[in-house]
Structure formats: C-alpha cells, structure tokens
Amino acid sequence: MNDIPLTLLATTISAYWFGVGTLVVRLRRRTHRLVGLVPEQLSERLMWLVWVPLVAAWVALPWLAHRQRDPLFAIPDFALLPPYPVLRWIAAAIAVACLVLTVNCWVRMGRNWRMDTSAERPSEIITDGLFARIRHPIYAFSMLLVLCSAIIVPTLPMAVVAVVNIVLVNLKARNEERQLLASGGEEYARYLQRTGRFVPRQVAGCC
Numbered sequence: 001m002n003d004i005p006l007t008l009l010a011t012t013i014s015a016y017w018f019g020v021g022t023l024v025v026r027l028r029r030r031t032h033r034l035v036g037l038v039p040e041q042l043s044e045r046l047m048w049l050v051w052v053p054l055v056a057a058w059v060a061l062p063w064l065a066h067r068q069r070d071p072l073f074a075i076p077d078f079a080l081l082p083p084y085p086v087l088r089w090i091a092a093a094i095a096v097a098c099l100v101l102t103v104n105c106w107v108r109m110g111r112n113w114r115m116d117t118s119a120e121r122p123s124e125i126i127t128d129g130l131f132a133r134i135r136h137p138i139y140a141f142s143m144l145l146v147l148c149s150a151i152i153v154p155t156l157p158m159a160v161v162a163v164v165n166i167v168l169v170n171l172k173a174r175n176e177e178r179q180l181l182a183s184g185g186e187e188y189a190r191y192l193q194r195t196g197r198f199v200p201r202q203v204a205g206c207c
Contacts, residue, residue, distance in 0.1 A: 003066065003075065005085075005092035009152045010062035012095045016102065016145065017059055023106060023113055036116030043175065044116050047168055054168070058149065058161050065153050072156060079154050091148040098141040098148070105130055105138045117172075117179045125184055127191055133200040135177070135191070139169045140198040173197055 027035045039045045061073065068074045078084060106113055108131070112124045130137040143166050150162040177197075180188050195201055 005088040005152050006062055006065055006075065008092040009095055009149060010066070012092075012099050013059055013062060013145070013149065016099050017055060019099075019103065019106065020115075024115070027111065027113065031111060036114040036118065039116035040118055041116065041175070044172070047172065050164065051168055054161055054164055057157065058146065058165070061155070061158050061161065062149065062153055065155070074155075076154060079152075088152045091151040095145050095148040095152075098145040101130070102138055102141045105141075117176045119179060119183070125180065125188055125191060131195075133195055135195045135197050136173045139173050143169055143198065 024035055024037055027033070028037075039048060064073045065075050079088065108129050109126060112126065134140055146162045146165045150158050177192065181192070184191075
C-alpha cells in the first residue's frame with residue numbers, strides 16, 4: 001500500500017528518536033556524563049521502565065502498519081475512506097513540523113540538554129526563543145507528535161502509546177519544575193509566572 005502519510009510518520013518518529021540517541025552520544029563524548037540516560041531520581045527510573053518499551057512501540061507501530069494485516073496493527077478501513085485521509089495528511093505535516101521545531105530546541109539547549117532531572121547538575125534556565133513563552137516546548141511537540149501518530153495510525157496499540165506517553169510527559173514536566181524551582185529560586189518562579197507549561201500562557205489561561 002502506498003501510504004505516504006504513514007511513511008512520513010514512520011520516518012519522522014524514527015528520525016526523532018535517532019536524534020535523541022545522537023544527542024546522548026555526542027554530549028557523552030563532550031561532557032563525559034550520561035546526560036540522563038540513567039536517571040538520578042528513583043521516580044524517573046521507574047518512569048523509564050515504562051517509557052523505554054513505550055518508545056520502542058511508538059517507533060515500531062507505524063512500520064508494522066505498513067506490513068500487517070492483523071486488525072490490531074493494520075490501518076483500519078475507515079482511515080482510508082474520505083474525508084479521513086485529509087486528516088491523516090494534515091497530521092503528517094504537523095508531525096514533520098514537530099520534528100523540525102524540536103531540533104531547533106535541541107540546538108538552543110546545547111550542552112544543557114539532558115534526558116532526566118538532575119539535582120547534582122541543574123541545567124541553565126533557558127528563557128529565549130520558544131522557551132520565552134513555553135516552559136517545555138520539546139515535551140509539547142512530543143505530545144503533539146504522538147497525537148499525530150494516533151491519527152495516522154488509529155489502532156488500539158497506538159492509542160495506548162499516545163495516552164501513556166502524554167501522562168508520562170506531564171509527570172516528567174511537573175517533576176522538572178519542582179526541581180528547578182528549588183534550585184532556581186526567584187528567577188525560575190518569575191519564569192513560571194509568565195510562561196505556560198506546554199502552550200503560551202495567553203492561550204492556556206492558567207497552566
């Protein structure tokens with residue numbers, strides 16, 4: 001089946017996580033630290049037990065959908081009937097945009113990027129670019145990307161991946177904010193007041 005939105009999604013997700021792996025390796029060489037590959041905090045280590053297989057499933061499911069005829073993994077018939085294909089194309093375009101914007105955030109974070117929340121090596125608080133209005137743009141794009149994944153691959157396994165990923169991202173973001181508030185003091189408190197967690201405060205209204 002020549003499913004271009006599915007191919008775009010599969011390639012985008014693979015590129016996203018390949019990028020994460022590349023960051024880990026590059027920063028490991030530059031800083032001689034694991035940059036969070038093994039979290040410092042027990043709570044995040046427990047998250048990793050769920051997150052690692054979740055990511056593996058997220059990467060694999062679009063590729064499986066290309067080949068599977070099993071109803072559990074294959075693209076359901078309704079997703080190929082008008083007007084749903086238009087929605088899948090829109091989701092594919094948004095997914096690619098999420099990857100591009102995430103790479104921009106990775107570049108801006110530079111050596112401050114890491115996967116876990118560190119008390120021993122707190123990161124510099126970045127407040128420009130996309131971070132000027134959103135505290136966690138990378139997480140926001142990750143949630144948007146997984147929602148696009150669930151639209152393009154509307155199967156039960158992908159829906160589970162999307163829901164669990166969104167829950168974990170929210171828990172991770174809140175944990176980071178608690179840690180940064182403890183280490184960043186008034187500066188970070190003021191940053192919290194003027195920004196939204198995942199969307200600009202003017203849009204979010206209260207988050």
